[in-house]
Structure formats: C-alpha cells, structure tokens
Amino acid sequence: MNHTHQIAIDKVRNSKLDSTDFENLTFGKTFTDHMLECTWKDGSWSTVEIKPYGPIMVEPSCKVFHYGQAIFEGMKAFKDENDDVFLFRPEDNWIRFNASAKRLAMPEVPEDVFMDGLKELVNLDRDWVRHGDGLSLYLRPFMIASENGVAAAPATEYKFMIVMSPARSYYRGDVRVVIATEYSRAADGGIGYAKAAGNYAASFYPNSLAIQEGYQQIIWTDAATHEYLEEAGTMNIFVRIGDKLLTAPHNDRILNGVTRRSIIQIAKDMGIDVEERRVSINEINEAAKNGELKELFGSGTAAVVVPIKGYKHHDYTFELPELENSYSNQFKKALVDIQYNRAPDQHGWRVKI
Amino acid sequence: MNHTHQIAIDKVRNSKLDSTDFENLTFGKTFTDHMLECTWKDGSWSTVEIKPYGPIMVEPSCKVFHYGQAIFEGMKAFKDENDDVFLFRPEDNWIRFNASAKRLAMPEVPEDVFMDGLKELVNLDRDWVRHGDGLSLYLRPFMIASENGVAAAPATEYKFMIVMSPARSYYRGDVRVVIATEYSRAADGGIGYAKAAGNYAASFYPNSLAIQEGYQQIIWTDAATHEYLEEAGTMNIFVRIGDKLLTAPHNDRILNGVTRRSIIQIAKDMGIDVEERRVSINEINEAAKNGELKELFGSGTAAVVVPIKGYKHHDYTFELPELENSYSNQFKKALVDIQYNRAPDQHGWRVKI
Ligand SMILES: Cc1ncc(COP(=O)(O)O)c(C=O)c1O
Numbered sequence: 154m155n156h157t158h159q160i161a162i163d164k165v166r167n168s169k170l171d172s173t174d175f176e177n178l179t180f181g182k183t184f185t186d187h188m189l190e191c192t193w194k195d196g197s198w199s200t201v202e203i204k205p206y207g208p209i210m211v212e213p214s215c216k217v218f219h220y221g222q223a224i225f226e227g228m229k230a231f232k233d234e235n236d237d238v239f240l241f242r243p244e245d246n247w248i249r250f251n252a253s254a255k256r257l258a259m260p261e262v263p264e265d266v267f268m269d270g271l272k273e274l275v276n277l278d279r280d281w282v283r284h285g286d287g288l289s290l291y292l293r294p295f296m297i298a299s300e301n302g303v304a305a306a307p308a309t310e311y312k313f314m315i316v317m318s319p320a321r322s323y324y325r326g327d328v329r330v331v332i333a334t335e336y337s338r339a340a341d342g343g344i345g346y347a348k349a350a351g352n353y354a355a356s357f358y359p360n361s362l363a364i365q366e367g368y369q370q371i372i373w374t375d376a377a378t379h380e381y382l383e384e385a386g387t388m389n390i391f392v393r394i395g396d397k398l399l400t401a402p403h404n405d406r407i408l409n410g411v412t413r414r415s416i417i418q419i420a421k422d423m424g425i426d427v428e429e430r431r432v433s434i435n436e437i438n439e440a441a442k443n444g445e446l447k448e449l450f451g452s453g454t455a456a457v458v459v460p461i462k463g464y465k466h467h468d469y470t471f472e473l474p475e476l477e478n479s480y481s482n483q484f485k486k487a488l489v490d491i492q493y494n495r496a497p498d499q500h501g502w503r504v505k506i
Numbered sequence: 507m508n509h510t511h512q513i514a515i516d517k518v519r520n521s522k523l524d525s526t527d528f529e530n531l532t533f534g535k536t537f538t539d540h541m542l543e544c545t546w547k548d549g550s551w552s553t554v555e556i557k558p559y560g561p562i563m564v565e566p567s568c569k570v571f572h573y574g575q576a577i578f579e580g581m582k583a584f585k586d587e588n589d590d591v592f593l594f595r596p597e598d599n600w601i602r603f604n605a606s607a608k609r610l611a612m613p614e615v616p617e618d619v620f621m622d623g624l625k626e627l628v629n630l631d632r633d634w635v636r637h638g639d640g641l642s643l644y645l646r647p648f649m650i651a652s653e654n655g656v657a658a659a660p661a662t663e664y665k666f667m668i669v670m671s672p673a674r675s676y677y678r679g680d681v682r683v684v685i686a687t688e689y690s691r692a693a694d695g696g697i698g699y700a701k702a703a704g705n706y707a708a709s710f711y712p713n714s715l716a717i718q719e720g721y722q723q724i725i726w727t728d729a730a731t732h733e734y735l736e737e738a739g740t741m742n743i744f745v746r747i748g749d750k751l752l753t754a755p756h757n758d759r760i761l762n763g764v765t766r767r768s769i770i771q772i773a774k775d776m777g778i779d780v781e782e783r784r785v786s787i788n789e790i791n792e793a794a795k796n797g798e799l800k801e802l803f804g805s806g807t808a809a810v811v812v813p814i815k816g817y818k819h820h821d822y823t824f825e826l827p828e829l830e831n832s833y834s835n836q837f838k839k840a841l842v843d844i845q846y847n848r849a850p851d852q853h854g855w856r857v858k859i
C-alpha cells in the first residue's frame with residue numbers, strides 16, 4: 154500500500170454517543186461523531202480530513218444536483234465479544250467503488266485514501282460499534298461531483314466522503330415481491346453494475362407501485378425481454394429449485410454483490426450445487442407449479458439474507474413453503490458467524506481494525 | 507391558475523451585474539443575483555422564496571447524494587429590441603418537469619410555484635437578459651431530495667429551486683459524432699424520457715470515449731439492438747434523407763425535446779415532409795453511401811440547432827456535404843426569430859414577462 158495521503162484528524166469536543174439510543178435505531182438516520190472528507194481537484198487528492206460529522210456548504214449549481222455523478226458503497230463493521238472490530242471484505246468494496254467511479258467518469262479513489270481513511274475513521278468511532286445480535290456499524294463511503302456549473306459535462310472537482318451509522322437488522326416483517334414485467338432498472342451497456350445514485354432513483358417509482366399492491370419490493374428482470382431474473386433494489390436474488398441454488402450471472406446490468414459472492418462460496422463449501430446462469434421467470438414459475446421451487450431470497454450488506462415469502466408475476470401468485478432447515482437460514486448463520494468472529498475465517502474475509 | 511403559494515422576495519444589496527463580462531461567458535458558470543427556493547415537506551409546498559443566489563447547507567447524508575432523486579429543466583429567456591423579455595413555451599417545460607418528478611417518485615410542482623415563481627424571478631433579474639445575437643438567459647429549474655438518511659427509499663423532503671445563468675451560443679466549432687454500438691443511455695421501461703440527473707452521469711464515460719477518438723459527441727442507439735437512432739447527450743437528432751426530415755419517435759427512452767417539437771412544427775409549416783418514426787442506422791448508412799443523406803443535426807434549448815459535420819459507426823465514417831440552404835440553418839433562423847420576437851408567433855409559443 155502506498156501511503157501518500159496524510160490524514161488530518163479533528164476530534165469532536167462532545168460525543169453524541171451517550172445520547173444515542175441503540176435500542177431504537179432507524180436505519181441510516183443516526184450518524185457517528187466523525188466523518189471523512191477528501192477532495193479531488195486539478196488531478197489530485199487532497200489531505201484526508203477526519204472531522205466532526207456535520208453539514209457541508211454547496212452551491213445550487215453544484216454538478217451532482219444536475220448531472221448525477223454520485224456513487225457509493227455500503228459496508229459494515231462488526232464487534233466480537235472481546236471488543237475487537239472487524240470489517241468484512243472491504244477490499245471488494247473499494248474495487249467496486251472504483252469500477253463505479255470509472256463508469257461515471259469520476260476519478261478513482263486511491264487505496265490509502267479509501268482503506269486507511271476508513272480504518273482510521275472506524276477506529277476513532279469504535280465505541281459506536283456494538284456487539285449483540287444484528288448490531289453493526291453501517292459504513293457509507295460515497296463520492297459526489299462538487300464543481301459548480303450547469304454545463305452537462307463531467308465535473309473537474311469531486312468530494313469523497315465516509316459517514317457511518319449504527320444499525321440494527323434492516324428488514325422487519327415478511328417480504329413478498331412483484332416480478333417486473335414493464336419497468337426496468339438498467340440497460341445493456343448502461344450503469345446497472347455501478348453503485349450509482351441514479352440507479353436507485355430510477356427504481357423508486359416502480360417499487361412504489363409494488364408497495365401499493367401490498368408487496369414490499371420489486372424484483373427486476375432484463376429490460377429487453379422481462380424474461381430473465383436480475384436483482385432487487387438493494388439485494389441480489391437467489392432461487393432454490395430442488396436442492397440446486399441458482400442466481401443470475403453478473404453482467405453490466407446487475408450489481409455484483411459482496412454478499413452474493415460470499416453466499417456462493419459458503420454454499421460451495423457446504424457441498425451445495427450452485428449455478429450462476431440466466432434464470433428465466435418461466436423456469437421459476439414452472440418450478441413453483443410442480444413443487445420444486447423451495448426458496449427465494451435476497452442478499453445484501455444492509456439486509457444480509459432475506460427470505461422471500463411469496464411473489465407475483467403478471468396474474469400468477471405463489472407462496473413459498475416454510476422450510477425447517479432452509480438454505481437461507483443456514484447461509485445467514487454461516488455468514489454472520491464469520492462477520493462477528495464466531496466462526497473460523499477460512500477465506501480471509503475478516504479484516505481486523 | 508391557482509395562486510395558493512405566496513412569494514417572499516429578499517433582494518440583494520449589491521448586484522453583480524456591473525462586474526459581469528457578457529462578452530466572455532462560459533456556459534453555466536455565471537449566475538444572476540437571485541435564485542428561487544421552495545421546500546416540500548409533510549405533503550405540501552412552503553412559501554416560495556426568491557433570495558440572493560448563494561450556497562445551501564446540506565448534510566452529507568442528504569438523500570440526493572446517495573439515491574439520485576434529482577431532476578431539472580433547461581429553458582431560456584430572450585430580450586427583444588424594445589427590452590421586452592420572453593419565455594419560450596415554458597408550459598412545456600413545467601409539464602415535462604412533473605413527468606420527470608413522477609417517474610423519480612418525487613412530488614409534482616404546482617403551476618403557480620413553477621410558473622409564477624419563474625416569471626417573478628426572471629422579471630427581478632431582467633437586466634441580466636441581454637439582447638444581441640446568441641445572448642439569452644438560461645433558466646435552470648431543478649428539484650432534489652433533501653431529506654437526510656442513507657436508507658434506500660424515496661425522500662420525504664424536497665427542494666425545488668431555480669437558478670439562472672446568462673448565456674451565449676453553446677456550441678463552438680464543428681461537431682462530429684460517434685454512433686453508439688456498445689454503451690447505452692436508457693432502458694425500455696427506464697427513465698430515459700425523464701430529465702433526471704442520473705441519465706447524464708450515465709452518458710459521460712461513453713461520451714468521453716468518443717472525445718478520445720477525436721469526436722465531440724456520442725449519438726445513442728436503442729440499448730436492446732443498437733440498430734435504431736435515439737438522441738444525443740443533450741439534443742434530439744434529426745436526419746434529412748433526400749428532402750425528407752426524419753426523427754426518432756418519442757418513447758420512454760428519449761427526452762421529448764421542446765426544440766424538437768418546435769422544429770417539427772416549423773418544418774411542417776414550411777411544407778417539408780416530416781416523419782417521426784424509428785430510423786435505423788442501416789438506413790442512414792445506406793443513404794450516406796448512395797448520396798441521399800443530406801443533413802444530420804441536433805436540437806436542444808442550450809444549443810438550439812447544431813449541424814453535424816460527420817459521423818462514425820463501427821469502422822464506417824462519413825462526412826456530410828456542405829449545403830447552401832440547409833434545413834438546419836432555416837430551422838435555426840425561424841426558431842430564433844420567433845424566440846427574439848423578430849417574427850410573428852403563429853403558434854403562441856412566446857410568453858411575455
Ligand atoms: C442494487 C443492489 N444490488 C445488490 C446489492 C447487494 O450488494 P452487497 O452484497 O455488496 O451489499 C446492493 C447493495 O447493497 C445493491 O444496491
């Protein structure tokens with residue numbers, strides 16, 4: 154690692170920690186004492202600043218408001234019983250962040266700015282990482298175009314920032330989904346594989362239609378034919394047909410999830426037959442009809458593993474069976490045990506702070 | 507019109523007008539003395555505030571930075587020889603703005619907030635509208651999600667703003683284009699028809715590849731096959747084959763341009779045969795090869811009408827002929843004459859402030 158960027162630390166005078174209610178956390182609403190900020194200008198990155206979490210001043214002509222150059226990552230820090238703090242596969246997020254940056258014509262963030270900055274920040278606010286089931290510190294690195302001006306061209310100035318939010322498990326209640334037959338999230342040759350702000354805004358309205366129908370989420374299909382399974386708004390999707398685990402291959406429309414990748418590995422470690430290939434909705438419906446469709450679940454950093462209880466596709470609806478020893482439960486337990494340092498780390502996924 | 511929203515005006519003490527060099531304007535870099543701001547919260551719009559142009563304070567967790575709910579419009583105000591100021595088809599922009607808002611799960615902006623606010627603002631800064639060829643005031647209404655929090659869901663708070671920038675003609679120099687064969691701008695069932703910030707960020711990287719090859723712009727084709735003409739980054743595209751004018755129909759992938767619509771009308775008024783239909787790149791290449799391809803040009807508010815001098819499609823390149831009395835020149839003149847009140851306004855497009 155190349156440590157060329159200095160880190161300047163300005164600590165808060167009064168921590169908000171004591172006044173934070175860890176029993177009642179709304180996801181993404183509470184932030185820790187500090188944040189990280191680093192500016193790209195004239196082709197280079199500034200000193201990394203770690204300073205009190207607080208507002209920034211931006212002009213209304215700031216390019217991010219007009220042309221949407223904005224990318225982010227979502228990761229978590231976990232604490233074990235000895236008060237040791239761990240990140241989970243952070244390098245994967247850094248690599249994906251820079252893939253997103255490239256696709257959005259934004260500068261790549263050097264490893265020392267992203268990774269050393271992140272570790273320093275998490276370490277400084279390590280009392281905000283709590284142990285206990287479902288508790289973690291959600292980490293949100295992001296980058297925005299910060300140049301002023303309303304001409305449609307890539308910005309010449311950017312801000313890379315990290316904010317952190319203490320979190321409890323994300324999804325509550327049953328999740329039933331609508332499989333998309335009209336709207337789409339991403340085009341071939343588009344930015345679906347990037348963790349770009351614009352992808353999420355594009356998904357909200359179709360998702361709200363699913364919610365109006367009494368479902369919780371929309372599951373995306375390919376824009377060209379709506380015949381193949383893609384992913385959910387913030388999760389990759391797995392299908393279990395018989396004892397086989399299926400998930401869409403990653404391509405330029407689908408976010409290549411770290412959780413997805415980890416589950417595929419865990420499944421293989423457990424001797425489960427996994428196929429990364431195009432999965433047609435037709436195949437899923439047929440399996441549902443003949444009793445072979447055992448599980449549907451989503452995977453993502455925020456939600457970890459989320460069993461899907463039922464789905465709707467055009468006029469067809471299906472309720473998934475309740476399984477005793479579901480794959481999704483096994484995967485979730487295996488993953489969380491690694492994350493919280495309760496199980497051996499065979500693949501070197503944990504990074505101790 | 508329903509005037510339910512009050513407008514509160516706070517004027518600048520010292521105008522920047524005298525220190526502004528109207529001879530040397532970079533597009534979108536200089537802003538007038540005032541801006542408009544109106545906030546949506548708890549289901550309703552606040553008082554419309556017109557106040558000095560200046561920075562706003564936002565938290566780093568502001569949703570627009572993370573989930574990209576951001577839309578805008580681009581319009582212009584023109585001044586005639588009597589110092590009267592006109593908008594051009596502003597109602598079309600208001601309607602399109604709200605169509606974008608709906609697709610991005612954002613609240614619609616009432617006519618009195620958008621239109622009366624805009625007129626009041628333009629009137630207050632009317633000395634910033636100059637007459638003289640190519641001079642205009644570029645108007646930028648936009649809306650951003652302003653709620654704080656990093657959970658992926660539509661925001662519950664929004665800011666609608668208008669900023670204004672004095673402008674000279676936008677494009678300088680020749681424009682040659684690359685026709686997209688790999689990347690795409692929008693998906694079927696996606697947000698291409700919306701003036702959403704995310705669409706522009708998605709186009710910058712592919713456009714930068716075109717620039718690296720020595721071209722100025724990329725022309726988008728349909729994501730599914732790359733066989734049909736769509737539009738450019740900030741312009742709709744017209745093709746003249748023989749004496750016939752062709753342009754892609756508007757659909758959910760293409761921005762339905764006000765300039766495009768006006769040119770179609772002007773062409774019809776001139777007795778030109780216009781077809782809004784799918785135009786295949788193959789048809790364009792064939793016409794180029796047999797001498798029937800007379801013109802290619804872009805249309806948009808910022809650039810008005812921009813003749814395209816040449817194009818590249820895979821390995822095929824073509825230079826357009828230089829025409830004496832081109833359609834693009836005739837359309838530009840006809841349009842600009844209406845905008846600057848130098849020609850009768852047959853269709854009721856001008857709105858006097
Ligand atoms: C669109 C989308 N798909 C999938 C995922 C899952 O990715 P990961 O497992 O890396 O969190 C995310 C992120 O949470 C996402 O935003």
Ligand SMILES: Cc1ncc(COP(=O)(O)O)c(C=O)c1O
Binds near residue numbers: 741764808
């Ligand atoms: C993607 C895109 N296409 C076309 C246009 C042209 O639209 P209008 O003529 O309304 O300016 C614009 C806006 O300038 C645009 O951003």
